[in-house]
Amino acid sequence: MDPVLVADDVEKSYGDDAVALDGVSLSVDAGEVFALVGPxxxxxxxxxxxLTGTTDPDAGTVRLLGEPPRxxxxxxxxxxxxxxxxxxxxxxxxxVRYYAxxxxxxRDPDAVLDEVGLDPEEGTWYGDLSGGQRRRACVxxxxxxxxxxxxxxxxxxxxxxxxxxxxxxxFADLAAAGTTILLTTHDMAEAARLADxxxxxxxxxxxxxxxxxxxxxxxxxxxxxxxxxxADPEIAGFDGERTDEGxxxxxxxxxxxxxxxxxxxxxxxxxxxxxxxxPGLEDAxxxxxxxxxxxxxxxx
Amino acid sequence: MSGSLARVRxxxxxxxxxxxxxxxxxxxxxxxxxxxxxxxxxxxxTQGAGGGAGLFSEPTGYYLPAYLATxxxxxxxxxxxxxxxxxxxxxxxxxLATTPLTRAxxxxxxxxxxVVLIVAASVLLVVALxxxxxxxxxxxxxxxxxxxxxxxxxxxxxxxxxLAEGQxxxxxxxxxxxxxxxxxxxxxxxxxxxxEWFRPLLDFSPLVYFSRGVRAATFPExxxxxxxxxxxxxxxxxxxxxxxxxxxxxAALIPWTE
Numbered sequence: 001m002d003p004v005l006v007a008d009d010v011e012k013s014y015g016d017d018a019v020a021l022d023g024v025s026l027s028v029d030a031g032e033v034f035a036l037v038g039p040x041x042x043x044x045x046x047x048x049x050x051l052t053g054t055t056d057p058d059a060g061t062v063r064l065l066g067e068p069p070r071x072x073x074x075x076x077x078x079x080x081x082x083x084x085x086x087x088x089x090x091x092x093x094x095x096v097r098y099y100a101x102x103x104x105x106x107r108d109p110d111a112v113l114d115e116v117g118l119d120p121e122e123g124t125w126y127g128d129l130s131g132g133q134r135r136r137a138c139v140x141x142x143x144x145x146x147x148x149x150x151x152x153x154x155x156x157x158x159x160x161x162x163x164x165x166x167x168x169x170x171f172a173d174l175a176a177a178g179t180t181i182l183l184t185t186h187d188m189a190e191a192a193r194l195a196d197x198x199x200x201x202x203x204x205x206x207x208x209x210x211x212x213x214x215x216x217x218x219x220x221x222x223x224x225x226x227x228x229x230x231a232d233p234e235i236a237g238f239d240g241e242r243t244d245e246g247x248x249x250x251x252x253x254x255x256x257x258x259x260x261x262x263x264x265x266x267x268x269x270x271x272x273x274x275x276x277x278x279p280g281l282e283d284a285x286x287x288x289x290x291x292x293x294x295x296x297x298x299x300x
Numbered sequence: 301m302s303g304s305l306a307r308v309r310x311x312x313x314x315x316x317x318x319x320x321x322x323x324x325x326x327x328x329x330x331x332x333x334x335x336x337x338x339x340x341x342x343x344x345x346t347q348g349a350g351g352g353a354g355l356f357s358e359p360t361g362y363y364l365p366a367y368l369a370t371x372x373x374x375x376x377x378x379x380x381x382x383x384x385x386x387x388x389x390x391x392x393x394x395x396l397a398t399t400p401l402t403r404a405x406x407x408x409x410x411x412x413x414x415v416v417l418i419v420a421a422s423v424l425l426v427v428a429l430x431x432x433x434x435x436x437x438x439x440x441x442x443x444x445x446x447x448x449x450x451x452x453x454x455x456x457x458x459x460x461x462x463l464a465e466g467q468x469x470x471x472x473x474x475x476x477x478x479x480x481x482x483x484x485x486x487x488x489x490x491x492x493x494x495x496e497w498f499r500p501l502l503d504f505s506p507l508v509y510f511s512r513g514v515r516a517a518t519f520p521e522x523x524x525x526x527x528x529x530x531x532x533x534x535x536x537x538x539x540x541x542x543x544x545x546x547x548x549x550x551a552a553l554i555p556w557t558e
Contacts, residue, residue, distance in 0.1 A: 049394070049558065052394075052397070052398050053397070053398075053557065054394045054397045054398070054556075054557045054558060055557060055558035056557075056558075074398060074399055074400045075400065077398050078398075079394070079395055079398040080395075081391040081394045081395050082391065083390075083391055084390065084391045084392070084394075084395060085390035085391070085392070086390070086392060086395075087314060087315075087318045087392075088318075089317065089318045089321035089322065090314060090317060090318060094314070094317065095314075097310075098310055098311075098313070098314040099399070100310075101306060101307065101309065101310025101311075101313070101314075102307050102310055102311070102396070102399040102400060102401045103399065103400060104303050104306075104400065125321070141395075145399075151398075
């Protein structure tokens with residue numbers, strides 16, 4: 001089956017100096033949830049714009065549903081742009097009806113509002129809704145044409161934890177129903193929870209692509225035990241590392257935490273909290289984004 | 301309803317609702333022309349003594365195009381200009397570009413909203429003028445000139461909004477263009493008051509054809525030529541062509557995509 005989204009060696013610059021995309025290549029298959037993560041200015045939104053046809057790449061090719069993006073059937077595409085602010089003097093139901101009216105075939109706006117957890121009878125204007133409710137109304141506007149491909153550019157920014165979880169659940173249901181989703185986010189928990197695959201963009205390049213598990217295994221490093229102490233790093237046979245967090249021991253198995261604590265006590269080390277955690281996507285992100293900042297990005 | 305008409309209706313309905321809920325904007329859209337009538341037709345009393353060459357030396361009916369121009373010119377320039385800028389700042393065009401709505405449909409919808417508002421304000425203005433005892437003909441040509449000129453300036457407003465940086469820039473640009481146009485288009489100031497070398501330049505104002513056409517239709521005694529009907533038709537034709545061109549250019553410039 002042909003990929004739903006393709007970017008092949010895409011380049012895009014703004015002016016002479018600002019390189020937004022520098023040879024980005026990726027493809028997204030039907031029904032896949034693909035997350036673009038990366039620091040601010042990494043090129044995530046520019047790539048979304050290239051793929052939706054709202055900007056043209058300087059070089060390379062993009063395909064949406066097998067077509068150049070501007071020729072793709074708009075009925076099949078949904079977009080929630082970054083920092084999107086629809087008319088503020090419309091109630092959520094009026095807003096979704098407005099967007100529904102732009103399509104030849106649209107879903108029942110009330111049903112869509114219900115799906116995103118907003119009361120269709122609520123007459124509060126968009127401008128008077130809470131941040132989370134606003135984002136839900138915007139998501140409803142992106143879903144009203146029942147798209148096969150959904151672009152979500154930072155969909156949960158400004159949404160409280162409960163609202164974020166509700167939206168994640170909605171996105172997961174859409175993915176389960178076969179909707180292809182391209183998501184950009186700064187929230188690694190969001191990417192890890194929702195995405196089948198993740199691409200880390202840094203400095204306009206894809207630094208790494210893979211499943212969240214692959215990226216964690218490849219780039220996130222070992223499990224970490226952090227000890228809140230000022231003591232010397234080399235204690236009782238454990239190779240520790242001094243960081244801003246405290247003394248960090250890498251590769252410590254959970255079963256060994258007690259041994260470390262005992263060794264610290266035997267050595268007379270005065271310490272506060274001990275915290276152990278598994279490596280996560282955020283660690284992979286930090287490692288790769290750090291490489292990018294140091295100019296060590298290679299395409300992987 | 302065909303797809304295009306349905307989309308224009310959806311966009312226009314949303315835009316009209318949004319506008320009507322901005323009470324300040326609604327108030328001043330209708331207050332502005334009324335206050336002009338009160339000042340010039342009511343207080344200054346533009347019933348001239350006749351034969352003078354000063355400002356407001358003509359009968360009130362002569363200035364009907366000027367009063368109408370305040371809404372036909374200012375409302376679409378500032379509203380469409382700032383609306384385009386607002387849509388761009390809020391990434392609404394980015395969203396709309398992924399829907400079946402086209403630039404031309406978007407501008408048609410907003411032109412429709414402006415025409416409705418401007419026709420309503422014009423009716424209010426004409427009634428207010430009649431109440432002050434102004435003498436002019438209620439020509440059916442008004443039903444042509446007012447909407448078509450509104451579309452013309454919606455197109456110009458779309459150009460300004462597309463080229464200006466942000467809403468503040470769009471509003472400043474629309475005011476900076478509308479004020480000189482208002483006074484350099486044979487509206488409040490008769491051509492005889494301008495230096496002779498300057499008078500041909502008046503033809504470059506798109507508002508001047510509205511002004512000449514409406515005056516010839518509603519106040520024929522001010523028209524020098526033998527047949528005011530010919531003057532009306534000629535200026536109606538020029539206004540229509542300018543409206544089509546301004547609409548097309550305005551729609552093409554809307555920053556739908558980067």
